[in-house]
Amino acid sequence: MEYSSKKLEKQWQEYWAKNRSFEPSEDFTKKKKYILSMFPFPSGRLHMGHVRNYTLSDAFARYYRQQGFNVLHPIGFDSFGMPAENAAIKNGSHPKTWTYSNIDYMKGEFKSLGFSFSKERELATSDELYTKFEQGFIIDMYEKGLLYRKKGFLNWCPSCNTVLANEQVIDGTCWRCDTSVVKKDMNQYYFKITHYGDELLSDLSKLEGGWPKQVLTMQENWIGKSNGLEFRFSFDEVSLGRLNSKFDGFDVFTTRPDTIYGVSYAAIAPEHEIVSYMIQNSLLDDSVREQIESMKNASSIERQKEKSGVALNLHVVHPLTKKSVPVWVANFVLMDYGSGAVMAVPAHDERDFDFAQKYDLPIHAVIKPFNSESDDTKAFTEIGELFSSESFNGLNSKDAQAKIIEHFEMLKIGTKKINFKLKDWGVSRQRYWGAPIPFVHCDDCGLVMEKKENLPIALPEDIVITGEGNPLDKHPTWKHCKCPTCAKDALRETDTMDTFVESSWYFLRFCASPKNWEDEAFSREQIEYWMSVDHYIGGIEHAILHLLYARFFTKVFRDLGYISFDEPFDRLLTQGMVLKDGAKMSKSKGNTVDPDAIIEKYGADTARLFILFAAPPTQELEWNDSAVEGAYRFIKRFYERSSNITKTESIPSIDHASLSKEEQFARKKVYEALVRAQDVYNEKYTFNTMIAGVMEAMNALNAQSNSAIWSEGYWILASIMEPVIPHVCSEISSRYFSLKNLTSQRVLEEVFVENVITLGVSINGKARTEIEVAVDASSEDVIKIAKESAAKWLEGKTIVKEIVVPKKLVNLVIKD
């Protein structure tokens, strides 16, 4: 009975492959579970984060198969994206070759880890078949008005040579390469995700309980809904003249209409159209123009460092007081939020205050704290009581906000307005290795979409990748085509799509039966059966990007009539990072552990056991070589001690009352482990405690030698552990139980029944001693025994209170 992970694991992996053990059934009358882990980018090799991710989903998938569910547990590759192109630049490999050979290698790794993925549903998002349906959806979305093209100031990563969506800019830098992002004025395609802003926000409540609170909060903040007042500042006569009457004013948005009487200037973004007009028409002094240009050109990080601005020598009229208000250009005003212009109330806004101080602008306080006087050395930004606000004096901020909005609406000079921080999702990328956006530019017809029958618009393979410019644009022939409408010579769109588009619907594609893959993206019947995903498992780093986009696509597909539910993922489990020496594993830090090396040395079961045992799934996992050894030793013991089992086709029946104390204890521990396992799989997901329970049971089994109890113990323990360490458990199960124990197990309550129980005795809440009493002993008897046992501490004291907690402890409260 020597344990050899290599031999045993290979043998079972082949058995599973031969028997198609993990292919879902197409019998839609069965109860189902859809277990999904976030699919990987095919970077070349799996890392420990992947192993953790897929070990978790595999444990769920295997557990539910045991429970008789029809389980969909698919995997694929998010295979478009820049690393393929970067590798091409570096090694001269073709992105396609590089990608697909990586995929082949990683599939081998999946197999050697024993993951129970459906082999027949494996896909790569760079497959032409996937692109075909995706482009079809893009056309649908365009027709629905959910995709549009416009010119705008975009986040541009000078290192990746491409634009980035808002969500992809982290702290002013590129999410992928950390390069500081600059703003660039160019055309690009957008998904109208803002159309769903309200629903994306309100449906978060449907996910409560199923999703981590943290993720819900992050999404809520990202969507950033705020209520306020929008009104228009009108220019005075002189300013109108200076602007050749081109603009009569500009809109501003505020969430603090209660501070309206404190306005002392207006600030507009350097990118504002009024500013652009003044520059183009030479209406500004050179020095002013230069200052504005330098604000515009600053990187977003630079721009956040210090507030700066310049007066435009324009004035607007305060909508209520009719006083003249100067207009400034300010670098802290964002063009892409609200209307790109604000009313500035330095007394009650920190940013406005800082700016006013720097440029010596007036500060008018109009709100004071409820119970104290104003402090004019800093901005008072909380709510308070209004003063110097004409008829609104004495109101509190909250009431005043409503009243002032009402007042504006009555005068028809402003409206209540809801603003979102969420912006439309810019999806075009100026790169080769992505799905082409299926549009054509025609001189006569303008922007025309491709016909669905021409899909997919596939990438050309003869491509030169240098890292400069867009390879599709530079390709000699690819972009030349005929206009789908008028058949004249036209040009293809050479931008490709953000790879987050592929991951926004892959979970739907997995529902499709592979035999229909050629004909349809998915069928309604299949979707209705499999969706939504019961357990979705992946990294917290996707809390905003991927999960928000996938939710958006789900709502779009619903409105396109393809599906009929609102949210794709019922339950989300966000796993913690895998660390080594206290830091995230990374090549640059040289602290990586290669999964292949672990499998080679100890086997897949050891890797899986360690990963689930070392920490609860949501917590960070510190890699520890000697703890891995420990996991290995446990498996070895588990395997070798199975020689104590007698072969059986059913769980042995045992007369509990006739057993010795050790034997009864062993049974109790086994069934305790089972109860715990059921809790863990169904709600707690703390596999570490489940495994600890199994270890306790093993220790208890080992303290006795009754063969029937060993058999019963393994019947249950091998079943509990199969989702975690499937190879060794399958081996034991097939050798002794003909695989019949790998099903749901019944808890035998009788093993928990005890005649004599141990109670703790504490004095004044401090644990002192223990007593053994009959399980049905009365409280009086229990107290009596407790007093005898604790006599030593009671001498010369008065007992003032006696508490008996049934089956737990006795607490005696004493005083001198």
Next chain:
RNA sequence: GCGGAUGUGGUGAAAUGGCAGACACGCUAGACUUAGGAUCUAGUGCCGUAAGGUGUGGAGGUUCAAGUCCUCUCAUCCGCACCA
């Protein structure tokens, strides 16, 4: 600044308000031994020979009883951040 999380032995971590430290790693001692990074046995929060004391970041509070509930506070981590 705003939002969220976490804080327990040498380490990873357990504990429906009911005997803190389960389980494991490590360490110590011992056994066996073909001397091995194997296996087995015992021990292991801290102080103390012991009795006992003490102990879950810190300070208060509620309770017969608090790691757990409440208030304040400190530290670390994560997310967002000039969002008007």
